[in-house]
Amino acid sequence: MGQARRRRLRQKLQPPSRPLWGLRKIVLSLLMLACLPIQSDQLPGTSLAFTEREGLELLNGLLDAVAPDAPQNAFMPPMLKEKLRWVYSTHAQYLPTGHKVVQAIGDYQRDEYGNPNRRTVMAAHFDEQARPVIQIFLSRLAVLVRLQYRIKQGFDKRTEQVFAATLAHEAIHLEGTPSPSPPDRPKAEFLAEEVRTWRKMTLGIIRPLRESGQLVEIDFLQADDVLKQCADPYNCPQFERFVRKQLGME
Numbered sequence: 001m002g003q004a005r006r007r008r009l010r011q012k013l014q015p016p017s018r019p020l021w022g023l024r025k026i027v028l029s030l031l032m033l034a035c036l037p038i039q040s041d042q043l044p045g046t047s048l049a050f051t052e053r054e055g056l057e058l059l060n061g062l063l064d065a066v067a068p069d070a071p072q073n074a075f076m077p078p079m080l081k082e083k084l085r086w087v088y089s090t091h092a093q094y095l096p097t098g099h100k101v102v103q104a105i106g107d108y109q110r111d112e113y114g115n116p117n118r119r120t121v122m123a124a125h126f127d128e129q130a131r132p133v134i135q136i137f138l139s140r141l142a143v144l145v146r147l148q149y150r151i152k153q154g155f156d157k158r159t160e161q162v163f164a165a166t167l168a169h170e171a172i173h174l175e176g177t178p179s180p181s182p183p184d185r186p187k188a189e190f191l192a193e194e195v196r197t198w199r200k201m202t203l204g205i206i207r208p209l210r211e212s213g214q215l216v217e218i219d220f221l222q223a224d225d226v227l228k229q230c231a232d233p234y235n236c237p238q239f240e241r242f243v244r245k246q247l248g249m250e
């Protein structure tokens with residue numbers, strides 16, 4: 001896609017007004033390091049028709065639904081609430097400066113079936129000024145909900161759980177000292193960070209959700225099962241292998 005067309009596409013993307021999130025401007029960022037892929041079972045030959053507005057409505061709806069202090073989310077484990085609170089409050093804190101922590105990305109590159117090529121729904125990094133950024137790829141989000149989960153309108157409880165856990169996953173990536181991450185981060189370092197994040201999410205969010213009888217996505221259940229096989233969750237080669245697979249690294 002040419003520069004001019006890309007620019008036109010970006011200008012076209014006008015989300016519904018939503019003061020809290022202020023997702024009015026699509027920001028494309030160059031550094032993208034951490035990601036959580038959702039296993040794709042896309043149907044060959046199927047394409048998904050959706051508009052940018054629909055993508056943003058879906059995102060805004062999910063952001064409202066998983067607000068950590070909403071009464072319907074009282075069941076959330078403490079770590080999930082803590083991480084979501086961090087995302088919401090950090091976003092609100094930066095907003096007056098013009099920086100958006102949560103950024104909706106219009107990613108409209110399609111594969112031969114008309115579906116987005118990207119495998120990840122969200123990604124996190126620190127920008128050049130060491131500010132946290134969580135990117136959410138609207139087209140991949142729409143594929144997840146409309147094609148994989150086959151929900152024609154809105155979203156269901158499962159979507160909310162996956163969205164909340166994934167957002168918390170990105171927040172875990174953004175723990176620690178903020179520093180701009182080099183785009184050519186060594187593979188081993190990237191993998192170690194993913195393993196750390198998956199382990200923390202699994203122990204602190206997925207397992208408590210599972211134990212309290214909440215709906216948990218199959219990939220997350222598998223992560224918990226693999227981790228349970230190891231006597232020491234901090235030294236678990238099977239878990240590392242699981243994460244590599246999730247990331248398409250093997």
Ligand SMILES: [Zn+2]
Binds near residue numbers: 035036169173194197
């Ligand atoms: Zn990740």
